[in-house]
Amino acid sequence: SSELTQGPAVSVALGQTVRITCQGDSLRNYYASWYQQKPGQAPLLVFFGKNNRPSGIPDRFSGSRSGNTASLTITGAQAEDETDYYCNSRDSSGNYVFGTGTKVTVL
Amino acid sequence: EVQLVQSGAEVKKPGESLRISCKGFGYTFTNFWIAWVRQMPGKGLECMGIIYPGDSDTRYSPSFQGQVTIAADNSINTAYLQWSRLKASDSAIYYCARVTSSYGDHCFDYWGQGTLVTVSS
Numbered sequence: 271s272s273e274l275t276q277g278p279a280v281s282v283a284l285g286q287t288v289r290i291t292c293q294g295d296s297l298r299n300y301y302a303s304w305y306q307q308k309p310g311q312a313p314l315l316v317f318f319g320k321n322n323r324p325s326g327i328p329d330r331f332s333g334s335r336s337g338n339t340a341s342l343t344i345t346g347a348q349a350e351d352e353t354d355y356y357c358n359s360r361d362s363s364g365n366y367v368f369g370t371g372t373k374v375t376v377l
Numbered sequence: 378e379v380q381l382v383q384s385g386a387e388v389k390k391p392g393e394s395l396r397i398s399c400k401g402f403g404y405t406f407t408n409f410w411i412a413w414v415r416q417m418p419g420k421g422l423e424c425m426g427i428i429y430p431g432d433s434d435t436r437y438s439p440s441f442q443g444q445v446t447i448a449a450d451n452s453i454n455t456a457y458l459q460w461s462r463l464k465a466s467d468s469a470i471y472y473c474a475r476v477t478s479s480y481g482d483h484c485f486d487y488w489g490q491g492t493l494v495t496v497s498s
Contacts, residue, residue: 303484305422312472312488313414313422319482356422360483365438366412366424366476 274302274357274369281375282347292340292357292369302340302357304333313356317342344374352376379403381411381473381489388495389463396459397492399473406454407431410476412485413447413458417469427476428456463496470494 274294282288292302303318315324317333330345340359344351357369380402389395399411413425426437430449437447449456456473471492474485 301482303482305485307422312491313474313485314488315484315486318484319479322479322482322484324486358422358424358485363439365436366427366483366485367438368414368422368424371421 274359274367276355276357276369276372278370279373279375281377282344283377284349285346287343287345288347288374290342290344290355290357290372290374292342292359293338294359294367294369295338296359296361296367297335297338297340299362300359301335302333302359304331304342305356305358306351306353307356308353316355347374347376349376379475379487381475381487383471383473383489383492386493386495388497390498391463391465391496393463393496394459394461395463395494396457397471397494399456399458399489401454401456401475404475407451411449411456412474412476413445413456414472414474414485415441415469416472416491422472425458425471430454430456463494465496465498468494468496 301319305313306316307313316331332343334341355372382400384398407430410427412427415423425441428435428447446459473489475487477486
């Protein structure tokens with residue numbers, strides 16, 4: 271399958287930890303990359319690969335993979351983390367595929 | 378500083394043709410794949426296809442094969458996304474993004490600001 275499935279929404283209390291998951295067969299072979307998208311803005315890369323965080327991204331963002339599931343964890347969520355998040359990976363044909371997106375609400 | 382700068386918003390009628398652009402700055406344009414990503418109103422991200430400007434190798438995602446054309450002009454560090462006959466369902470924001478591979482891990486590390494395309498009669 272070339273699909274990447276994310277839960278539609280998740281909520282977290284301010285300062286607590288939230289995990290966003292992305293499921294798909296291709297994740298057994300490829301690591302995911304993760305993007306944050308705020309309203310009216312282009313997506314922003316926040317984590318990719320086994321353990322890569324772009325310069326300028328807070329270290330509260332981290333990623334992991336187990337079997338066919340990739341996860342983005344926000345440890346100590348802040349108000350500014352409230353927005354949409356997308357995973358991305360490659361399918362068996364090498365095409366790039368995005369997940370369905372998860373809306374994070376910080377309470 | 379790496380930047381991708383896209384062309385401005387477009388308003389077109391169904392059946393018209395259109396080409397939008399994405400110009401790269403601050404890096405060797407021919408050494409990185411460029412992806413085009415669609416975002417329909419209120420919806421998620423969809424990768425339409427990628428192009429390697431170095432040799433114009435182009436790969437289309439199945440849903441977009443035959444629907445659009447992706448091209449590049451190395452002489453001006455610019456990638457293009459074009460339609461020969463627009464449909465109302467082509468109304469969306471279109472982003473270009475640079476594809477980076479680091480030790481086999483792929484990602485879209487820099488993004489253009491997006492081009493809003495509106496197709497309406």
